[in-house]
Amino acid sequence: MNRYPLWKNIFVVFMILMGLIYAIPNLFGESPAIQVTPAKSTSKVDPTLLAQVEQILQKEKIAYDGIYLDARGVKARFANTDTQIKAKDLLQANLSSDYTVALNLLSRSPDWLRSIGAKPMYLGLDLRGGVHFLLQVDMKAALDKAAERFVGDFRTALRKERVSYAGVTREGQTVQIRFTSATELAKARKIISNQYPDLTLKDSVNGEDIVLSASLNAIEQKRIQEFALKQNIQTLHNRINELGVAEPIIQQQGTDRVVVQLPGVQDTAKAKEILGRTATLEIRLVDEEKSDAMTLEKAEKGQAPVGTDAFKDREGRAILVKKNVVLTGDYITDAGPGVNGQTGQSVVNVTLDARGARVFQQVTRENVGKRMAILLIEKGNTEVVTAPVINEEIGGGRVQISGMANTQEATDISLLLRAGALAAPMDIIEERTVGPSMGEENIKRGMHSTLWGFAAIAVFMIIYYLAFGGISVLALGINLLLLVAILSMLQATLTLPGLAAVALTLGMAIDANVLVNERIREELHSGNTPQASIHIGYDRAWDTILDSNVTTMIAGIALFLFGTGPVKGFAVVHVLGILTSMFSAVVVSRAIVNWVYGSRRKTTHLSIG
Amino acid sequence: MEFFRVKKDIPFMSYGRLTTAISMITFVLAVVFLATRGLNFGVDFTGGTMIEVNYPHAADLNKIRTTIDSIGLKDATVQNFGTSRDVLIRLPVRTGLTGAQLSDKVLGSLKAVDDSVQMSRIEFVGPQVGTELYEKGSLALLLVIAGIMIYLALRFEWRFAVAAIIANMHDVVIILGFFAFFQWEFNLTVLAAVLAVLGYSVNESVVVFDRVRENFRKMRKATVTHVIDNAITRTMSRTIITHFSTQLMVLSMLLFGGEVLHNFALALTIGILFGIYSSVLVACPIAMWLGVSRANLMSDVEKKDSDKKETHPDPDPSEFA
Numbered sequence: 001m002n003r004y005p006l007w008k009n010i011f012v013v014f015m016i017l018m019g020l021i022y023a024i025p026n027l028f029g030e031s032p033a034i035q036v037t038p039a040k041s042t043s044k045v046d047p048t049l050l051a052q053v054e055q056i057l058q059k060e061k062i063a064y065d066g067i068y069l070d071a072r073g074v075k076a077r078f079a080n081t082d083t084q085i086k087a088k089d090l091l092q093a094n095l096s097s098d099y100t101v102a103l104n105l106l107s108r109s110p111d112w113l114r115s116i117g118a119k120p121m122y123l124g125l126d127l128r129g130g131v132h133f134l135l136q137v138d139m140k141a142a143l144d145k146a147a148e149r150f151v152g153d154f155r156t157a158l159r160k161e162r163v164s165y166a167g168v169t170r171e172g173q174t175v176q177i178r179f180t181s182a183t184e185l186a187k188a189r190k191i192i193s194n195q196y197p198d199l200t201l202k203d204s205v206n207g208e209d210i211v212l213s214a215s216l217n218a219i220e221q222k223r224i225q226e227f228a229l230k231q232n233i234q235t236l237h238n239r240i241n242e243l244g245v246a247e248p249i250i251q252q253q254g255t256d257r258v259v260v261q262l263p264g265v266q267d268t269a270k271a272k273e274i275l276g277r278t279a280t281l282e283i284r285l286v287d288e289e290k291s292d293a294m295t296l297e298k299a300e301k302g303q304a305p306v307g308t309d310a311f312k313d314r315e316g317r318a319i320l321v322k323k324n325v326v327l328t329g330d331y332i333t334d335a336g337p338g339v340n341g342q343t344g345q346s347v348v349n350v351t352l353d354a355r356g357a358r359v360f361q362q363v364t365r366e367n368v369g370k371r372m373a374i375l376l377i378e379k380g381n382t383e384v385v386t387a388p389v390i391n392e393e394i395g396g397g398r399v400q401i402s403g404m405a406n407t408q409e410a411t412d413i414s415l416l417l418r419a420g421a422l423a424a425p426m427d428i429i430e431e432r433t434v435g436p437s438m439g440e441e442n443i444k445r446g447m448h449s450t451l452w453g454f455a456a457i458a459v460f461m462i463i464y465y466l467a468f469g470g471i472s473v474l475a476l477g478i479n480l481l482l483l484v485a486i487l488s489m490l491q492a493t494l495t496l497p498g499l500a501a502v503a504l505t506l507g508m509a510i511d512a513n514v515l516v517n518e519r520i521r522e523e524l525h526s527g528n529t530p531q532a533s534i535h536i537g538y539d540r541a542w543d544t545i546l547d548s549n550v551t552t553m554i555a556g557i558a559l560f561l562f563g564t565g566p567v568k569g570f571a572v573v574h575v576l577g578i579l580t581s582m583f584s585a586v587v588v589s590r591a592i593v594n595w596v597y598g599s600r601r602k603t604t605h606l607s608i609g
Numbered sequence: 610m611e612f613f614r615v616k617k618d619i620p621f622m623s624y625g626r627l628t629t630a631i632s633m634i635t636f637v638l639a640v641v642f643l644a645t646r647g648l649n650f651g652v653d654f655t656g657g658t659m660i661e662v663n664y665p666h667a668a669d670l671n672k673i674r675t676t677i678d679s680i681g682l683k684d685a686t687v688q689n690f691g692t693s694r695d696v697l698i699r700l701p702v703r704t705g706l707t708g709a710q711l712s713d714k715v716l717g718s719l720k721a722v723d724d725s726v727q728m729s730r731i732e733f734v735g736p737q738v739g740t741e742l743y744e745k746g747s748l749a750l751l752l753v754i755a756g757i758m759i760y761l762a763l764r765f766e767w768r769f770a771v772a773a774i775i776a777n778m779h780d781v782v783i784i785l786g787f788f789a790f791f792q793w794e795f796n797l798t799v800l801a802a803v804l805a806v807l808g809y810s811v812n813e814s815v816v817v818f819d820r821v822r823e824n825f826r827k828m829r830k831a832t833v834t835h836v837i838d839n840a841i842t843r844t845m846s847r848t849i850i851t852h853f854s855t856q857l858m859v860l861s862m863l864l865f866g867g868e869v870l871h872n873f874a875l876a877l878t879i880g881i882l883f884g885i886y887s888s889v890l891v892a893c894p895i896a897m898w899l900g901v902s903r904a905n906l907m908s909d910v911e912k913k914d915s916d917k918k919e920t921h922p923d924p925d926p927s928e929f930a
Contacts, residue, residue, distance in 0.1 A: 126730075134738065269713055429735035431712075437663070438729040445867040453861030457854050464611075464850065497798050500862060500870050501805075504877065507858025508809060511851040515816070518847040521611070544819045547764060548812035554756035555808025559801055562749035564742065570801045609611060 002534050002598035004591055012591045015583070016478060022485035025109035025120040031065065032084035033106035035246050036091060036099050037073035049099075050074050056094045062087050066111075073099075077106050104246030105264065121487045123263075124495035124569055127443050129436035130263040131271050135236075135426040137256045142228035142424035143221060147173045150196070150214065152324070157195060163188045166209055173216060178209040185212050198223075225255065231423035233258055239274050242415050258426070264436070272431075274415065281329035281417055284321040285363070286371035286387055291320050311375060313384040314403065321373045321384070326363050331356025335417035337410035338400070346404040348414045357397025365393040374401050376413070385413075446499025453503050454480070457510055465517050467607030471596070472513035475589035479509055482580040487573065495569030505577030508552065512585030516541040521608055530606045534597060538590050545586060549578050612846065618838040619845075621890065622897060628890040635883075636779055639786020646789045651796030652732055654746075656739035658700040658711050661729040662719060667693040673719065680718045682711075691868040695729065702736050746800050753804055754778070757811050765818055768899040773814040776892035780810050780883045787879050788872075798873045806880030809855075813848060813888030818896070820844050825903045833902055837893050845889075852885050 004012075036053055038045060050069045053076065057064055062083060067076040078084040084103060091101045105128070107120045125132050151168050154177060158165055165188065166178040179185040189201055189212055198220035202213045216224065233250055236258065240248045249261040265271045287308045299310035300318045308320045334351040352360055364372070373387040386403025404410040434442075457476070461469035483502060487494060520537030528536065556578060559571035597606070621628075652659045662668075670687055673696060677685045682700060690697035700711060712731045719726045734742070754774055761770035781803055788795050820840035828836055859881065862874040 136735075136737075269716070272713065427735070428733070430738045431731060431733035433712075433728070433731035435663075435727060435729045437727065438661075441729075441867070442869070445865055445870065448865035449858075449862040449870065452865055453858035456857040456861060460854065460857065496869055497801060497873070500798075500866065500873055503858050503862055504805060504855075507855040508812075510854040511812065514847050514851045514854065518844075518850070522843065540823075544816050547819060548815045550760055550764075551757050551811040551815060552805075552808035554760060555753045555804050555811075558749045558752040558756060559804050561752070562745040563797075563801065564745070567797050567801045570798070570805075574805065 002531055002594045004594050004598075008587075009591060009595075012588055015482065016588075019478070019481045019485040021113070021116070022118050022488050023481050025107050025113055025118050026484060026488060028108040028110075028120070030105040030120070031077050031079070031108050032081045033075055033077045033104045034084060034088050034091065035073050035075045035102050035104045036095065037102070037241075038099055045069065045071070045073055052095070053091065056091060057087060060090055062090065065108075066106075068111075075104070075106055077108070100241050100244050102244040102246040103264065117489075119488060119491065121484065121494045122491045123439075123443070124493040124498065124566070125261060125263055125432065125439075126434045126496045126566065127439050127446075127494065127499075128263055129434050129439035130261065130265050132262075132430075132432040133260040133272075133275060133428050134253070134430035135232075135258045135260065135275075136429045137225075137229055137232055137258065138425045138427065139225050139228065139256050142224055143173045143216065144170075145424065146216065146224045147175055150175045150199075153196075154192065154214070157191055158188055161187070161191050163191065171213075175214045177212045177214070178206070179212065180209065182210060185210055188212055228423040229256065229258070232426060235422050236260060236275065239415070243271060243274055245271075257429075272428075272433075274412075275428075281332070282325050282375040282377060282382075283327040283360075284323075284325055284373050284375060285367060286373050287320045287322050288370055296320065309382075311373075311382045311384050313387060314405075319373060319384050319387055321375070326372070327352070327356055327359060329417055331359070332417050335414040337404075337407060337414050339407075340400065340402060343402070345402055346407045346410040348401045348404060348410050348417065350399045350401060350417060352397035352399065354397070357395070360397065360399065361393060361395045364390050368392060374403075442496045443499075446496055446503070450480075450499065450503040450506065454506060457507070461510065461513070464609055466609045467596070468517050468520070468593075469609070471589055471592045472510065472517065472585075474592060475513060475584045476506060476510060478588050479577075479581050479584035480506060482584060483573070483577050486576050486580065490576075492572050492576075493569055494573070495566045497566045497570035498573040501570045501573035501577060505574060505581060509577065509581030509585060511548070512541070512545045512581060513589060515544055516585070516589070517608060520606065524606065524608070530597070530604065533606065534593060538586070538593075542586060545582065549582055553578050612849070618835070618842045620834075621838050621841045622834045622894060624890070625894040625897070628886075629894060632779060632887065632891050635783055635786075639783045639789070642786045642789040643782070646792065648785060648789050648795045649792040651794045651799075652699070652734050652739070653797040654739050654743050654795070656702045656734050656736035658702075659730075659732040660698045660700075660712050660715055661690055661731075662696050662698070662716070663727045663729045664694050664696070664723070665725050668696045670696065672722065673698070676718050676722050677715060680714060682715065685715075695868075742797065746797075749800075749804060750781075750807075753807055757808070761811075761815070761818075765822065766901065766905050768896050768901045768905070769814075769818050772892045772896035772899060772901075773811055773818070773888070775895055776814060776887040777807055777810045777884075779891060780880055780887050781807055783883050784876050784879045788876070793872050793875060796872070798869070799876050802873045802876035802880070806877060806884065810880065810884035810888050813884055814892040816844050816847065817841060817889055817893060821893075821896075821901075833897060836903075837897060841889055841893060848885055848889065852881050856881050 036049065047069060050067070053074045054067060057076070063079065064087070065077040065079060067074065076087070078087060088101050088103060095101065107114070109118065109120070147170050151170050154168050154175060158177070163184055165184065166180055168175065168177050170176075177188060179188065185203065192199065192212075192214060193201055196214070198217055199214045200217045202215070204211050204213060229252060233252060236250050240250065240260070240262065243262075243265075245262045245265055247263055249259065251259045253259050260275060262271055290305050290308060295305060296310075296318050299305070299308075299320055304310040304320060307323050309323060310318050310320055313319050331352050332350055333353045336349050338347050338349045339345070340347045368390050371387045371389050374385045376383050376385050386401060388402060404413065454476070458473040461472050463469070465472060480502070483505070516537055519541045520533045523533035523536050524530065553575060556571050556575040559567060560575060563571050668689070670689065674685075674687050677687065677698065684701055686699045688697055689695065698715060700715070703711060712733065716726075716728055758770040758774050761773055784803055784806065785795075787793070788799070817840055820843055821837055824831070824836040824840050828839065831839070856878065859874050859877045862870050863878070866874055
């Protein structure tokens with residue numbers, strides 16, 4: 001009477017087989033690897049890249065265990081980290097800068113497993129080491145910057161249409177244009193409302209002047225904020241590509257936040273520095289006319305003359321620069337460190353795009369003999385990196401910035417310039433860094449907890465319930481197998497709390513088996529035959545198991561919805577574990593019981609203690 | 610083997626006053642500790658920086674303290690973490706410096722004194738994030754409570770839902786009370802443990818309630834008290850075996866899980882111990898006092914032939930507040 005129909009048995013066997021196949025990659029472990037990915041979206045991933053990488057490695061006789069091409073790039077496995085690092089240096093030297101070479105870990109599982117998508121579990125940062133950042137974009141600054149741009153745009157537009165105005169200033173996110181006559185204002189209003197339909201315009205009177213105020217409307221504000229976020233994410237992408245990180249995660253979170261995860265980064269301090277830097281570059285002209293000793297002294301105390309800003313250079317001297325920005329970092333297409341042939345100083349060679357080159361050429365032509373200041377703006381501090389005299393008109397968009405302290409600084413600044421500027425400053429509001437050795441330690445801790453706990457439960461269950469205890473343990477083992485398989489299949493991030501959830505889920509899952517076993521015992525005590533007891537035991541226990549798991553599930557789902565980072569990892573495993581445990585404790589253990597006892601016609605005794 | 614072969618039903622419900630008194634006392638104590646000592650929130654909730662470093666030899670805490678003092682971080686706390694070679698440095702939120710800069714500064718100064726120091730982990734949580742986690746944590750707790758109550762109300766009856774939630778909230782408060790009393794650090798992982806316990810303990814109540822419902826069907830003549838006593842006695846074995854097994858796993862976590870999982874496992878241990886007690890000896894009396902009866906558990910057809918005399922009057926609210 002206790003027999004499963006054939007399809008059900010096949011189903012159970014099928015599930016266990018699938019579980020085995022998808023769980024197996026976790027046993028092979030990982031070996032050091034290198035991945036070569038295109039740094040720019042224009043570079044292609046094709047077999048020629050694979051051949052190129054192979055050729056480079058073979059030429060230097062660097063042995064690799066495996067090499068293959070996938071959608072993202074070329075990956076090669078090595079026997080040890082020494083070879084891995086040697087190969088990385090070699091590839092970096094030989095491949096063009098269009099490709100990023102990053103250290104990675106790859107599963108040692110055989111190719112056929114990979115081809116069916118069976119991969120080991122995806123380990124979270126706390127298990128493999130790495131950096132997690134939550135960055136907040138300063139949206140107010142983004143809007144201010146946008147408003148600042150309008151100041152310049154309005155001046156140009158009004159001048160072009162020959163509208164006379166008294167001045168353009170920015171008050172927060174509102175741009176105010178002062179006029180002396182109402183007719184001029186009306187003219188200006190028409191021009192601006194035509195060219196910038198997204199601005200809200202307002203007239204007011206301020207003393208003798210009449211003022212036209214332009215402010216960003218809600219839609220425009222939203223657009224600017226979205227753009228700032230997108231631009232910042234792009235910039236982060238570029239910077240991280242420069243760092244050479246395998247499988248970085250850069251995601252938007254909410255409306256003004258970005259999550260960055262860099263697994264396996266060894267030099268966390270460097271990563272933080274590169275990401276955290278908010279440097280932007282500005283080129284402005286030095287205001288030579290006002291730069292007399294008296295004004296400079298005053299400017300140092302914060303009283304810079306109208307239309308100028310006072311900043312300090314590297315020696316701490318004040319320099320007056322015009323408010324008008326000639327160029328920003330946005331016009332830079334490439335930047336690299338170098339050495340000036342004449343002075344031997346470290347420099348940064350900058351290449352500008354066509355528009356930038358044109359502006360630069362025009363400005364240098366008009367200002368020969370004057371000084372031009374290169375400003376580095378970081379976290380609200382502006383520093384004059386260098387302020388060389390313009391000797392001649394500079395065309396072609398190639399600019400050399402001198403004044404670097406050493407090669408390291410030249411390299412860092414070029415990286416920042418090349419990776420592009422941030423549209424708005426960002427602050428790191430959350431950081432979780434785990435050292436690589438700590439990651440391994442955490443894996444060990446999680447594994448040991450689970451395995452020893454499992455062993456203890458197994459011993460206890462077998463002593464207490466004999467054969468039925470053994471069946472329960474087998475079912476629990478299959479539960480673990482299925483859970484690992486599902487986690488591997490979904491490639492859900494496994495964290496240390498996730499590992500704890502594996503252990504806890506197993507500890508809780510045994511409940512279902514205990515319920516069944518107790519129920520069967522009870523039925524036996526009340527005089528039922530063994531076969532009937534098994535039948536009734538499983539039947540009656542099912543309702544209870546369902547109810548109790550639903551409540552646990554509710555807790556798991558709430559954690560998933562509201563949890564972040566490690567807690568989310570806990571929740572995912574917990575919820576999946578509840579599902580697998582219901583299946584294994586009810587369906588699988590019943591299948592085993594049926595298989596052991598179901599076909600015996602005259603069972604007089606159940607080995608249930 | 611069988612530990613609990615009880616022939617007669619144990620009259621649990623007649624101990625109602627005693628068990629309620631015990632509950633009330635532990636509960637009140639927990640609340641008092643929570644109010645006077647408060648929870649020792651980790652950086653997850655308060656914001657701040659936590660740096661864990663590892664030395665190949667036993668760490669000299671005094672030297673580390675003076676080093677950190679010397680770079681102007683006088684409000685840092687330095688303590689061993691797990692072993693004598695691991696050191697945990699905590700810094701409160703600071704204006705003007707981001708956590709990333711702060712941790713670099715600390716590590717730099719430690720490296721200058723002793724080059725063998727290794728960074729194990731850095732956690733920095735900005736104040737705004739801390740507040741959010743706090744809010745989200747509370748929301749998660751509310752959602753769990755609401756979800757469980759709705760489910761139990763649908764599946765059983767509102768009296769059971771109320772009884773189960775009161776019993777299990779009492780567990781949660783007691784866990785928090787322990788954390789307040791011993792000033793163990795309360796972080797996100799512990800919150801996860803608390804919520805997991807909440808779901809898990811409700812399990813217990815569900816198992817017993819399930820039996821109560823079944824008994825109401827089978828034991829037509831029995832009084833409510835008798836029905837509940839029988840349900841508890843019949844499920845007692847399972848309750849203890851299950852909890853024991855779960856505790857084996859948690860114990861393994863306590864022993865092998867390291868410092869990070871330590872408080873998580875502690876919260877679970879307290880939750881499991883009090884869970885056994887409360888889900889049986891707190892939830893059932895409350896359900897009884899709320900007037901649970903055959904009539905309000907059975908479907909309409911069965912309601913007709915159920916005995917009206919067995920319905921209990923609504924209790925004096927002060928009895929179980």
